[in-house]
Amino acid sequence: MATSNNHAPANTQTRSRNRLYRWFDRRAGLDALMRESLDEPIPGGARFAYVFGSGLLYVFLSQVITGVFLALYYVPSADHAHTTVAYITKEVTSGSFLRSLHFYGSSAIIVILLLHLMQTFFYGSYKGRRELLWLSGCVLFAMMIGMAFTGYLLPWDQKAYFATAVGTNVVSEVPLIGEWLKRLMRGGTDMGTLTLSRFYVAHVFLIPAVIFAFIAAHIYLFRKAGAVGPISEDAVEPKQPAESFYPRQVIMDMSFALLIIIALGLLAWLKPAELGPRANPADTQFLPRPEWYYLPIFQWLKYWSGSFAIIGILVIPTIIAILFAGLPFIDRGLERRPWKRPIAAGTFTLILFSLVWLGALSHRDDRRDPGVAAQLQKQREETEQFMRAPFEPETASSSLAAANVALADPLAAKGKKIFEAKSCNACHGDGGVGTPAGAKLISIGAKLPPDKLAAVLRQPTEKMTAGGMQSVKLSDEEMKALIAYLNILK
Ligand code: HEC
Structure with a gap:
């Protein structure tokens, strides 16, 4: 490596930079690291279908950065959480924009996660000694869902409070340990500062720590197994001519990241994230509605009550989760083309359609019932009114x-x-x-x-x-x- 420099440096500046670079390279192995990360062979060549994984990594990093900025102002207590989020939204320079980036970023992660999952599934990319890769992805999936759930409570406005009340209530349906689980999540029987601080710790320390570890594992396992290539490729011993990751795939990944930046930036700028009035636990009228990605589950839970609730809330989701995580162990054939594995592809498509259908039903239910529609409209107006009102600092009388x-x-x-x-x-x-x-x-x-x-x-x-x-x-x-x-x- 030290002898690789066969051009004479044009001037002293480049020479000194090269010397600095060489100093680091000899100690940290920069050249080898660069080659290792950029020369990854991709059988069948670079494709736009492969950009979702790096897209997820990109949005996750954006969430970390915007999250750190939000944490500079946020106070996780029932007394101050709402005021501090209102302060970020109404007073802090670019605070609303940063909060909106974080808010839409969470939706973007779910969207790209679904695209990544669909691509992996229909390409049969979990096949050929990639079980651990798939399982680490499942853990990341679960952690992202956990991030969305814990983050939702933090602003402590009406919808945050009541949606989380519903979410934590569902847990109590689990037999034997349900009530205990609910109290564990809430830090007591009711929701208050202890609930907020638990959700906050999960959202900024515990879950991100797991995510960082599993992203590292996921990338390591991906590199170990190698890129799987197009659906016509053999998953264990690729035969098609390979193209290196750099430059074309890198450029495609970066174009996708640019697309995400533009989309998130435009959304955050044109339609800033809202904040509703402060949570009022005594309000008996409020109708909680979750974020769009939780709507299918929300609708699903409506159909299960009484003694059958346990089937809908625990049994069926557990079966689906086991089938999902166990997919590479169940579907062991090396055939990757989706039309040659109709049961797997059919089940997966059916579940996806059911989720979309449930989400649509939830919207329809809300529009059909005039009482519900009126209450939801009232809640939207209260939110808009709160957003228009000037920031009210906490005063001595508070x-x-x-x-x-x-x-x-x-x-x-x-x-x-x-x-x-x-x-x-x-x-x-x-x-x-x-x-x-x-x-x-x-x-x-x-x-x-x-x-x-x-x-x-x-x-x-x-x-x-x-x-x-x-x-x-x-x-x-x-x-x-x-x-x-x-x-x-x-
Ligand atoms: C379910 C909600 C609720 C609870 C619980 C409640 N209050 Fe009230 N309280 C009200 C309402 C509504 C009013 C009438 C407000 C108004 O005049 O606008 C009121 C009025 C009052 C007033 C008269 C205020 C005035 O300006 O004339 C006092 C004093 C009062 N409450 C004290 C208490 C005390 C002490 C408790 C606990 C033992 C309590 N309240 C519990 C809802 C409640």
Whole structure:
């Protein structure tokens, strides 16, 4: 390698750069590494059909980079998550654009993943000692689905909260360990800061760590088995003349990456990702709808209830998952042309069509029911209204400051506990800041003297009962504490 430099350097600058390069090459083996990665032989030559794998790698890296920028501002707690995402969306320079890139990037990964999967499947590229390659791909597939699920909760707006409530509820249908699994995911029986922090840790540490490891394994196993080539090629001993990965396949891969950049950039610019109003757990009307790629599963779950639920939720998906992961062990023939293996190709196509069909049915159901359509329309309007409103920073009167003041007075501190134990905060918000379901209680002490306050709590007005507030039944001692707490809310 050291003797490969047979041209005399044109000037001292190139000579010094070459010396630097040689210094590194001798220690790190750069030349060998370059050749190893670029000289990969592709039987039958470069093709656009092979670009999806590197496309996935590209979008994943884009997710990592945009994700790091989002993490600079994001705070994973029920108190602050929504405000910080609103800040990114409304205040941070290019924040909305970056968040949109990350948002559409997740959809792009699913789309390209499906294309990659279809290409691999119909080309029979899992054949010929490629079982481990296929299995590592299955793990990556599952991890991407996990990334989409965990990322969805993080903005802590209405749809994030209620979609995740549905998603984690489904888990509790699993026999024996269902309830335990649900509590494990939520960090308790309800969803709150512990849920957010678990989802956050999974989304930015645990799952990405697994993904990095399996991307390395996937690429290693791919290189080990070699590119499989066109469907007419032998999967074990390729016979067709091979073309090196560099330059034509590299150029095709890069053109695809460029296409992705343009598509994501245009989407993010023309239709920025939205953020809805902050999650309100007390809202009983909200209809959660998942992101498009979860719609088929969402629709599927509708058909399974009662004692049969277990079949639809666990048995059938498990069978499909096992068949899917076990494909290269089941379909062992070396025939790669899809029309020569009609059962495999037929089943796969049928499943794909069923998923599209289920997604379409979900849309149809929502349009058909006027009550549902009206509620969904209302939710869209609320989101648009929130997006138009200027950014509202957290102020001193918001939860944290109010909570700290309460701790100074033992009677009020006891009252705060009662306020939370009686779920007053579900409607009136933590620290009584108010939510759409209940008026703000800040400065209530100035409005109602203690005896009036006690009376109205024991016997709520019509307006209060109409809003779902029930008569507060407490001992005199406890009522005094509660009122002491309400009085310090300022
Ligand atoms: C299901 C939701 C809900 C819960 C739970 C709830 N409230 Fe209310 N509360 C309301 C509604 C709705 C009103 C009427 C709001 C209005 O006047 O706009 C109200 C009114 C009040 C008022 C009078 C406010 C005013 O400005 O006149 C007080 C005081 C109050 N609530 C205290 C409490 C306390 C203390 C608790 C817990 C024991 C509690 N609320 C639990 C919904 C709720």
